[in-house]
Amino acid sequence: MRNTRIRGRVSGRTLTALALLLSTLTLPACGALGVKPWDHDLLAQRAMQLNTHPHITACHEHIYFSKEGSSGGRTFDGGGCGCN
C-alpha cells in the first residue's frame, strides 16, 4: 500500500508536469502546423469530428464511470470545416 501511495504521488506530479510541458511545447509549434482554410475538406467529414455519436459517448462515459475508478478527460471543440 505504501508503495502505491509513493508511486501515486510521483505519478500525480508527473501528470501535471507533463501537461504543462506539452502545452508550452505544442502551443507555439501549433502556429506552424495545420492546413490552409480551403484544405479542410477531409476534416469537414462527419466521420472526422471528435464526437460523432454523442449518445454512445454518453453511454460509455456512464458505464465506465460507474464500473471503474477513473473518469473524465474529453472535450470536443475544434476541427471540422473551420468555417465562420
Add this chain to the structure above:
Amino acid sequence: MPASTPFQRDGLPFRALSVIPRRSALAGLSLAPLLLAAPTLARAAPAEDLLHLDSYRGKVVYIDFWASWCGPCKLSFPFMQRMLSAFHRDDFVILTINMDHNRQRADAFLSDQNQDGLPVIYDPSGQIAKRFGVKAMPTSLVVDKSGVVRFTNEGFFTDRVSAYEAHIWELLSEKH
C-alpha cells in the same frame, strides 16, 4: 524571392535544421509543411492576372471563395443569387471561386443549389486563394471600380447580410 529558384535548392533550410538544438526539434519539424508548400509560392502568378480583374475595371466585383464541404457556403449562395437579381446592372459582377479538391463534389453542390448565372472559377490547387490571402472559409472580397479590394468578409453570417449589401451599395455609388 527569385521566381526561378525553388526555396529548398539553395540548401539553406537543411543546413539550418542541423544546428537547431534538440529542444527546438519539434518547432523545426513543423517547418516541413511550409517547405513543401514553398515551390508553389515561388512560381504563382499575380492574383489579379488569374482572375483577369483588369477586365472588370469600372465594375464592382464581389468575389466569393467557397467549397462543397463548407456549411455557411450553403447559405451564402442564396444570398449571392439575391444580390445578382437585386443589383442586375452592368457595373456589378459576382465571381465565385471553388476550392474543392474533387470537382464532382463542387458540381453536386451547385446542382443542389439550383444556382443560375453565378460564374464559377475552379481553384483546386489554392493558387488564387493564396494570392488573395484567404484566411477563412468562406471569404468574400468586394472590389471597387478601380480594382482595389475594399471589403474582406471572413465567414458568412446571416445576421450580417444587411452589412454585406451595404458594402456593395457603397461601392456601386462611387464614380469610377
Add this chain to the structure above:
Amino acid sequence: MQLKRRKMSRGVAPALGLLTANLLLATAALADPLGPAAPPPVANANINDDTETDLGLTRVDSAVLFYHEANGRVQTTEPMISVAFNSEDGDVLSVKLTSDTLTGATPNGAAPWKQAQTFTTPAQAPGSTAVVTSASGGSSLVTLPGTGTVVRQYTTPAHQLPTDTGFRDQRYAVDAGYSMQWSPESRVSIGGSVSTERDYRSGSINAGYSRDLFEKNTTVSVGLNLEFDQSRPYFGTPTPLTVMSGDAKGGNKSKTVQNIVIGVTQVMNRIWLANLNYSAGQSDGYQTDPYRIISVVDPVTGGPTQYLYESRPSSRFRQSLYMGNKIALGPTFADVSVRAYHDSWGINSITAEINERIPLLSWIYLEPQARYYSQTAATFFHDYLVSGQPLPTYASSDSRLGKFSATTLGLKLGIKTGSTSEFYMLAENYKQSGKSTNPNAIGDLASENLFSGVNATSLVVGFTFAFR
C-alpha cells in the same frame, strides 16, 4: 442493494453533453437537401463522404442502451433523447432527457466464504413506520427476538460472492445547454443538468469558452463544471466502520465537485486532427457507498467475524491527461486515443482506445472498436480486514477501487437513411479481470475468488435525423 453503479461526480459529463453541441456547428457541408434530383455520382463515393452540417436545422437523436452483466448482476435499460436547435449562424440550444431503469444484484463488499453467510439490513427508512413488505429476490423479513425489531436478511450460499439483489431503481435526468458563436474566433457555452433517483440527487452547472487560433487550425478551450450531489440511502446513512445491522441509520449526506478541463485541438495536417486535454477535479463531502460493507476475518481461518460498513475519504483530487486523434486513412477513418489518470486516493490508470470506421457501401459502415483499461488500487482498498489488527481510517473492498484491467470489444454499425439521418447500433462486450485467487490470502480465503469485477454485454440502438 443500490449503487449498482457509483452515482458520484458526473465530472466532465455535463460539460460534454453541452460541448457536443459545438460539434454540430463545426462540421461543414455539401448542401444536399432531400430534393427530387439525385446528385451526380461522386468518384469514390462511400458513406464516409459526408460533410453535411446541421446549420439551421433541428436535430433529434434518440437511443436506448441495454446493459447486462453476467451472473445475475446489474441490468439496465436506458432510453435517451436529445433535441438540438441550430441557428444559421452557429448558435445551438440543446436539451437531453435520459431515463434509467436498473435491476439486478450488486456485490455488497463482503468476501466469499466456504460456508453460507447471512447479512442484515434495516427494513424501514429512518423515521418511517412502513416496513418493506416484500423484499426482492432472496431476502426475507425477520423479527429479531428480544427487541421485536423487524430487519431484512439475506443469505449467500457457500463459495459465492455475496451480493444484494437490491431494489429496482429508476433515474431521470435532464441536461440542457446553450452554445453560441461569441465572435468569429470564439465560442461560449453554458449548461446545466439535474438528475434524480430514489436515493440520490445531483445537479450541476457548467460553462465553457473556446478560441480559434492560427486560421482555425488550433482551438484552445476551457470548461468549468460545478456539481452538487445528495446521497439519500433508503435506510439512512450508516456510520463508517460500524457493524452491519438492522438498526436505524443517520440522515442524508452531500458532496460538491469542481472540475476544470483545458484542451487544445490541433489540425496536424489534412488528414489528422489531434486533441489534448488536461482535466482536474476536486470532490469534497460524502463519497462512501452507504450500502457497502467489508468483511473482518479471523487471522487464521479467514472466516468472517463481523461485517463493517465501509469508509472512504471525504476529499478526492483527480487529474487526467487525454490525447485523442482522428485520422483519415484512405477510405477509412481511425479514432485513436490514450488517457492517463491519477487521483489522490492512489488510483492510477491508463486507457487506450481505437475505432476504425470502414465503409461497406455508400449507405452503410462498420466500425470495430477496442478499448484497454488498467488501474491500480486505491490506498485504502482491502479485499478484507483482519480481526485483531487496528482498524484503518478508511477501508473499502469495492472492486471498482481495486487493481484490475478491462477490455472492451465492440462493433458499431451505421446506416445512412437520408442526407441528415442515420440509424446506428453498437454491440459490445466489457470484461474486467483482476486477481481471482490470492494464494497469500488468509486461511481458506486463498481458494476463494475475491475479485468481483464485471463481465457485461451492452447494446446501443439509436436513430438520428434533422429537419428545417
